[in-house]
Amino acid sequence: MLVVSELSKSYPTAGEPLSVLRGVNLELSPGQSAAIVGPSGSGKTTLLQILGTLDEPDSGSVQINGQDPFALDARERAAYRNQTIGFIFQDHHLLPQLSVTENVLIPALANGKPTGDDTTRAAELIDAVGLSHRATHLPRELSGGERERVAIARALLMQPFVVLADEPTGNLDSKTAKTITELLLRLQAEQNTVLVTVTHSLSLADDMNERFELVDGALVRRERFGITA
């Protein structure tokens, strides 16, 4: 389970601190997907950064399968993050000089040289995202949708418990966005991970099991938005 309780976070400013998160609660089981929507500046990225253990909350807790990642020191937490959390970014952050296979293997490099198992799994994931014929290509030789597929394969390499996606279809046309969303949800269900997606797309939000809106620093559950595009 991913269990988030009463998270709060403020940023210092010249005057009063800017209170962004004010009591965020969330519980998701393996295999569940959730979308978080909200206006620009409502704190979606801040929340995703905390769920990803890249930033610390001021108060409240995050528990991943009963473990509190913020109880770990910075080094332990980095190792924990690499094993437990997969990240998918809008601009995919692929390394331009590395091939598709090498990019997918990046999370395994934190443990030293990729093992044979890592390489096998990378090939399986590249196949699963439909890019076997592009395995030796560089990112610049791929379309936007193909690059996003590489980012999905990379996020799943370490069999993470939680996958966090920040606008995973933000730069894609609506047809490609739909295909990528279906792929992401299929792999997420097969691998039984928790998926949390931050998005402005109500259509993408509708494809997730659960929808939440970040309102005044807290998550409010929403019904389907009824967007089919």
Ligand SMILES: Nc1ncnc2c1ncn2[C@@H]1O[C@H](COP(=O)(O)OP(=O)(O)OP(=O)(O)O)[C@@H](O)[C@H]1O
């Ligand atoms: N490091 C920081 N220091 C100070 N203020 C910050 C910092 N990071 C974010 N903020 C402020 O916190 C608020 C929430 O930012 P955040 O990036 O989480 O919003 P968001 O919902 O992801 O927005 P968008 O949809 O535009 O990406 C904004 O007002 C932003 O200016």
